[in-house]
Amino acid sequence: MIPTIFGKTFLQRALLAVIAASLGGCFDSGSGEQPPASSGADNPTLPEPANQPPEVDGIPAPSVTVGEVYSFEPEALDADDDYLEYFITNKPSWATFDTETGTLTGTPTDTNIGESEDITISVTDGRDTRSIGPFKIKVNDRPPPPNAPPTISGTPPTSVIVGQQYLFLPTYSDPDGDRLRFSISNRPSWANFSTASGQLRGTPTAANEATFSNIRISVSDGTNTVTLPAFSIQVRGIDNESPVISGTPATTAQVGAQYLFTPEASDPDGDILVYSIKNLPRWATLNAQTGVLSGTPTAADIGPYSNVSISVSDGRMTAALPAFSIEVGAAPAPTNRAPTISGTPATTATVGAAYSFRPDANDPDGNTLAFAIENRPSWAAFNTSTGALTGTPTVAGAYSGIRITVRDSSLSASLPAFSITVGTGNRAPTISGTPATTVSAGSAYSFRPTASDPDGNTLTYSISNRPSWATFDGSTGQLSGTPSSANAGTYSNIAISVSDGTLSASLTTFAITVVQASNGSATLSWTPPTQNTDGTSLTDLAGYRIVYGRTASSLDQTVQVANAGTSAYTVTGLSSGLWYFRVKAYNSSGVESDLSAAGSKNIP
Structure with a gap:
């Protein structure tokens, strides 16, 4: 757009000046009037009027809130009707600027919170410039939403019977998720109140029979408080039966x-x-x-x-x-004094466990005493001479009103009546087995005890002083391993125990001697049997078992010879020392003969 002066553009004026010069200064400026004739040979050039600077006005808003539209359009005027153009310095990043209208507009976000400074909006007519500013625009955070009050509802019971529990828990919520706290007015003396949940709970007694009125439960989020309608609780008596x-x-x-x-x-x-x-x-x-x-x-x-x-x-x-x-x-002569009796009987017993109680009794006159009992438990025996109550219950139950009395010839004294409650209790597990006490280096060792629990409880096993070359299974109690020559020696005080979680039992401690392997051997020979013990012919001989060991009474190693036609066998791998041997035959049904006489051999 070309600026104008006196209603004509710069280009129009230039053209008019050229035309005026060629026509001797006669021109029509567009006003319809002729200028006066010049008296000179040349027509003088009219001076251009001085430029009048533009004027600009407006007060930009100093702040805007995140999410709201900011808009400012200045008002500008140019007396010469020149074309005006706008420009801005330090424009906020969140805004746009229109150079034709000077409008500054935009919608800031949360990331734009803060202040934009030294903003200047200027307008120019091509020669002169005028400005608004510098000014600031502060972007403010959104104001917090107004607090919404919590809600509370529920219909509390209005009566309760003496001895029964009263319970009311209101339903509540808070739209803002604020932490809530409860309060109560006119709380019944027999009830407790939770400030965290609003629960009202209690059990009235006969002394509380009455109506408790104007009870109010409120909830607050720290700013607003709401309250349930006031209610009453009537504590009513029960239908009482006479003692x-x-x-x-x-x-x-x-x-x-x-x-x-x-x-x-x-x-x-x-x-x-x-x-x-x-x-x-x-x-x-x-x-x-x-x-x-x-x-x-x-x-x-x-x-x-x-x-x-x-x-x-x-x-x-x-x-x-x-x-x-x-x-x-009157007291008889001579005065007989009553016997005395004391003692504190146990009031609990366990199924399968012995129960025993014997009172202490004395007669100041030295009279012979006799004891009696009332409500004796069916599983117990009572000694009338000593007052001893003994027995082993077989089933659980409660036995009450038991009273033990001692009497001389005329007077008696009794213990206070007592009760015995029989519970199932826990019985200890049992464990048995005879572990081998020797093993040769390079040979496998294995021992697994036998254990049971009379109550059917799950059992776990443990061991102390376990040989370093052996492993132990805590679920079966099995001790097993294969020692090497480096493990030769005696491992003492080995104890295997079993537990039901409360009670335990243990095998007698034992030792295992690891002996060095040897190439010593002993050859045994025998005459195969031909008859059964009843004299009939032996037709199903299956083989032989050789048992041997370090002593004649402890033959703890076995070799099975599954060949009925064999009459000799060489036992190898014997370490130095004296060894004892015995042989027995067995048939195809597994029936064994008696052991033979013992033989021995000293391995050098």
């Missing part, structure tokens, strides 16, 4: 002798029981927890004590023994 009490109290007591009566009581609902008494004799006391009525009257207490009544209560209902009387009489 029962039984027992026959003694109706007489003697001066100087202890009176003791323990009633038997139980509650179908398993409630805690408390005992009470009416018309308690002045010389006696009652244990409110056990119901034991005890005391030792003195001479001042001689006489009757009537309408004594012992009751038991579960807190709501009461049961009582029939009223009874106690007649306190």
